[in-house]
Amino acid sequence: MSTTSSGSQMQRVSLRSPSEAMKPSAAPPPPKKPKRRKGGFLGFLSAVFTVGLFLAVLVGGAFIVVSRQSAEPGPLTADKAIVIPRDSGLAEIAEQLEREGVIRNTMMFRIAGYVTGAWSGLRAGEYLFKANISPREALDVLTSGRPVLHSILIPEGLTSEQIIARLRENELLTGDVTQIPREGALLPDTYRVERGSTRQRLLQTMAEKQREEMNRIWARRVPDLPIKTPQELVTLASIVEKETGRADERPRVAGVFVNRLNRRMKLQSDPTIVYGLVGGKGTLGRGILRNEITQPTPYNTYVIDGLPPGPIANPGRAAMEAVANPSRTRDLFFVADGTGGHAFGETLEQHNRNVARWRQIEASRREAGRPSAEASVDRSEPPPVAPGTPTAPATTTPGQPDRRTEVPLGFDAARSGLVTNADPAAADVETFPVPAGRRAGMSQPTPQPGRPAGATAPSGQPRPRAFDASEGTARDPLLNRNFDLNSAKVIPNIRP
DSSP: OHHHHHHHHHHHSOOOOHHHHHSOOOOOOOOOOOOOOSOOHHHHHHHHHHHHHHHHHHHHHHHHHHHHHHTSOOSOOSOEEEEEOTTOOHHHHHHHHHHTTSOSOHHHHHHHHHHHTGGGGOOOEEEEEOTTOOHHHHHHHHHHTOOOEEEEEOOTTOOHHHHHHHHHHOTTOBSOOSSOOOTTOSOOOEEEEETTOBHHHHHHHHHHHHHHHHHHHHHTSOTTOSOOSHHHHHHHHHHHHHHOOOTTTHHHHHHHHHHHHHTTOOOOOHHHHHHHHHGGGOOOSSOBOHHHHTOOOTTOTTTSSSSOSSOSSOOOHHHHHHHHSOOOOOOOEEEEOSSSSEEEESSHHHHHHHHHHHHHHHHHHHHHTOOOSSOOTTSBOOOOOOTTOOOOOOOOBTTBOOTTTSSOTTOBTTTTBOOOTTOGGGTTBOOSSOOHHHHHHHTSOOOOTTSOTTOBOTTSSBOOBOOOTTTTSTTOTTTOTTOOTTSOOOOOOOOO
């Protein structure tokens, strides 16, 4: 077996020549490595990292460039208010700001909006852009939610209808008013509103402020007021508001009316006459006629006892405070002093002296050609009192004043002073209704030279002419050209 095996090996070994045997034999080839699969998870991560690094460098560079340019001052040369419409996107806002000269480049502004994330918080409204504002600051303004606020002044003493008229004329506000608030329900003040705010919302704010102030002032009132409800406080405050515009006089004027209420005297306030005649319109635009002083209306405090049924205007805080804490005086009268204020009196004698002094001041002003210090619009303006003119005696019963004789005939407690039937300047005009004695004299006229028939009394002296209810009004046939005096007319129903 071994011989055969050795023989086999010898047969497999090739014989080489000595020269070949001396040559080095070639090294065997290296073993082949197994082939690896290309790609895989590591390759994916490597690609993602490479792309991410590239994008980070790109975005970082862009952010640096955008941040630097968005912080540069803009071209706006002066402060400017711009209204951003509703539903405006970043592109529309950028174009508008470029037109208005706030920014130079819309693309840069839009990129800054996207990069900073401000594009999602832009709000419509009116905004103030400062001079040389940068794009970044402009974006901050648009996302701050602090639009321009405008001041709307509502003066004290306006009626609710007058306030509504003012709001309708204001172009900053939008929408209409569904219903005019009741008198005295709004607080006059300066209100700050955005452009485009609704009128109805502003009225709601004014009503809420009024309730808050009324409740606060009512809780701090003095305990012995002749006023039982907060609404009565507002009613009297509205009269005080219309009587004087001087802050230092309001408590004293309120004290006069409180004293009169305590003594069961009529308030006799001119503004209540006006409100009874024109209601929410607020003003007559002329002086009060003598016959209107005694014309019965629910608001005329020359006719009714106590307070009117409701406010005659919307009073301010100061007037309500004055009624809640009036001056502690014994004043029952006040009259204009010719300087924009009033002279107060405790007795009728003091008041008559104040009236005479006021008339002297007014007479001197007229002689000098200067305007009257006390406007006659919405006020009763009696003619001057003749020297020695008698006045009605102020006879009273202790504890219960005689309301028929506590003041002179025709007296205006608030402003005008003294008027009597003996006043010669008033002798040509008769109040309505005409007294019975006057009517009897008129039925027997005695003609006088230079006067129309029926214009004199039986004694031969000029008699007062009867009051014509249509005289001076829109229904006066001599003023209204629509009347045809040659044909019969059906008298229209006149609302009382």
